[in-house]
Amino acid sequence: MPETLGNIFIHAAFVVATYAIVMSVLGARTNQYHLVRSGRNAVWATGILVLSAVIALEVCLLKGRFHVEYVHQYTNLTMPIFYKIAALWGGQNGSLLFWLFILMVYSSCAVFQTRHRNVELQPYVVAVLMTIALFFITLLIFSANPFQTMPFDVRDGRGLNPLLQNYYMLIHPPSLYLGYVGMSVPFAFGIAAMIANRLDNKWIIEVRIWTLIAWFFLSIGNLLGASWAYEVLGWGGYWAWDPVENAAFIPWLTATAFLHSAIIQEKRNMLKTWNMALVILSFLMTMVGTFLTRSGIVSSVHSFAQSDVGQYFFVFLGICILVSFGLLILRLPSLRSTNVLDSLVSRESAFLFNNLVFVGAAFAILWGTLFPVLSEWVRGTKITVGPPYFNSVMIPIGLVLLFLTGFGPIVGWRKSTLDQLKKSFLVPILFVIPTSVLALIFLRKSGDFLTTMYVNISISLCVFVFVTIVMEYWEGIAMRARIFKEDFMTALIRLIASNRRRYGGYVVHIGIVLLFLGFTGNAFKVEKELKLKPQETTQFENYLIHYDSLVPTSNAHKTVISAHLAVWKNDKPYALMKPARVLYNSSVPGEDAQPSTEIAIKRSIVEDLYFALLTFDPENQTIFVKAVINPLVQFIWIGGLFLILGSVVVMWPGANGLRRTTYA
């Protein structure tokens, strides 16, 4: 029964979403407000219908209605309840419904927000958002129906992929989807502003806020993805430049570019066309990413099962490109800047170059991701574009970005003289030179010349950016202490509160510095495969590893076989670590248990010691273990926390923020 209801809800949503589009456009074109209001109400109605469909699918998943194909494919009787809930986004069809649900949540919020503000844009915002929703509903009805039933009855299901049976499954996909889908709202505002020809600075304020929200979730999603790969997959790293990882990173880059260039439009009334292009690009990149994940066009560990949804995405993507860039060309006269550049050495120029590098980075990643497809078309030969390619292309780009992160804040708006620049650079340079020399002396053994250079430059730039940020804070705190006679902490708190966007942004930049430090540590990574017999002891770098025995434990759902390892460091007991192989019992008769890995990590700020149990001989208990030393990797997670904290500071609502927005 819930599956029948789910189907009805989806079909009803199709009708109501179509109604919302027609009423909104008609109301806007004929200036009939009651039609616009009706269209707006239809958004909420569609939202309720989609929510009902989600509830219907969850009921099917939780109640084990295995004759529903999706339920049979992604759950089984022994799966814990959390994974049954998460199975909603575990497969192609359910995740499309989940995507639609998030889109409706965003749409409802956007419509609620614009009921008094930017009312002239609202009907078009509704029309664009509902068109996107209609596309997903169409997919659900004609290509990827999660309520599809099987002609025969089944007692149990196949269960979720073992790699997905992890707590990250509960948080990583939702946050990534919140980021991906969130880019639809700025896109809708941008398109609405172009259709309505309201291209003053009002739309950019709305768009900036919504982009910030989407960017925030996309950042969390990417970080959680990296953490998941590190803790679960068992290859000892956190980022593999997999096409799907790239697809999530590209819109993050274009959105970051936009968040910087939007400041120039707000402050100087410049770069309107560029900003509009970035908003469009960020949305299109989420669509490209989704197309890559779901079409099977590129091979990826993340890919969903192949289906014909790729064709739908391809057509929809084409329409979006034509309409959005067509409108952009049409509105070019209204998007011209009313201001001019005062100096080539200014914050505006720095921001422009930062934008260039961000978009260049996005293009380089997209190019590398799509190149295997291009190669197959042109030469008929399949090739792989993997980490060596991306590392060699992206490291220099990343270092330029890191430099601009420090350079931007120390050049003034409009114009900086040479004397001002010298003064601003003096203190950071005084820190950078000794750092660079020390790095050169101590880090020479890190590998080849290029790696040594990159490591040196990266560490020096991290220091440079960090010092510039500290200086920015210090100057602000000193000024407040002098004028308002405030103590350090009060001055710091009030300084951040006085301009959350600026000082929160600097917290994000500190996060970026820490992330780069973590990435730099990868140059010193050591990994080795160890073959150990019970009671054998071996040396791995400065660790002494003693293998005790294999210990099996099992329940109805899985069997866990752990290798017990005692680790000494500098002749002192350091850790007891238990890497394991997990065998998930299959509910399908005759099908083998599905193997997975449980990683053991001993974390420290200097380096992580990481073990993955690759295989074992059940007879003589000999094990093959992958041992990895990952230096500075903790800085990535700490940097991620700073990035999130800074974003929260920037987004935090408040009277000052509103005044500033109105003022800008």
Place this chain on the structure above:
Amino acid sequence: MHRNLKMIIIASVLSLCGASFVTFAITEEEVSKQLKCQCGCGFPDLASCSCGEWALPAKAEIRARLARGEDLQTILKYFVDRHGEEVLTSPVQQGFNKAAWIVPSVSILVAAGLLGMALYRWKIKGDGSDANVVTSEGISPKDVSKKDRPYLDQLHKEIYGEEET
């Protein structure tokens, strides 16, 4: 002082260049990082995988070939001949594949050049037209006399507690 500084810079550059001339014997890990495991594990390279069906025999093959004194290119060629170009983790820099390496950097350089030119032209256009500049307050500088400017700045500071970003 200047001479000392020059000496430090020259010494640093020489030491860096010296590092580039040090040659290391090629290791199994270096080779296996340039190959992709064909077992379908989805790991980034052969070095990361230890499956019995593909990775372990492939690594044994690499060790044997390294022991025979074969160089990196010969070992990679052996794998390409058997499994096609797809086995390499990055495209070889020849023929059409060169585009993979060249296009991103050339695009960024061309875009940087165009941006530089645009900025220069923008700046030329702006020279002497300061009166057209509109501040974020929506006020053109021509409307703000030198006498009024400090008051406007003070007002801004009092409202927002800090100067503009």
